[in-house]
Amino acid sequence: MIKKDKKELIDSLTEQLQANSNFYLADVSTMNAADTSKLRRMCFNRGIQLRVVKNTLLKMAMDQVDKEYSELEVALKGNTSLMFAEAGNAPAKLIKEFRKKSDYPILKAAYIEEMVYVGDNQLDFLASIKSKNELIADVVALLQSPVKNVVSALQSGGNKLSGILEPYEEKLNKVLK
Helix, strand or coil: CCHHHHHHHHHHHHHHHHHCCEEEEEECCCCCHHHHHHHHHHHHHCCCEEEEECHHHHHHHHHHCCCCCHHHHHHCCCCEEEEECCCCCHHHHHHHHHCCCCCCCEEEEEEECCEEEECHHHHHHHHHCCCHHHHHHHHHHHHHHHHHHHHHHHHHCHHHHHHHHHHHHHHHHHHHC
């Protein structure tokens, strides 16, 4: 690879690292062509970008980004594939699903919202964490719950409430007269 091509590749990787707050490093080296193609297709269908990179070029790109990637350097050995996704748990779910039929890909490390996870033993945890949109939906549901309860209580007990308040209204009218 000539120096100009390396520079372009490093610049491209740097842009992707700056633009994405979630990415996974995986080992797909022992997968055959059919499985690799199937994995790429699954990634494409789920909005995950899969890219095979050289470790030295990825390290150079990481050094150019103003984020802390030093903990990921231990994973930069052997063949490395990068998986970029909007949702932090999407690649983990995809890897788990794919591994129902195969032993690969192996999770080397993950960088999710400024947190580093190293090792294949983190896969179950990463698949179970909620994405940003799922967390927002949970918070909205929690905020709506008390309001819904109050509205439904007022609607269902509207007749009861007026029946309870009538005697007090009569007493108040007598006192004011």
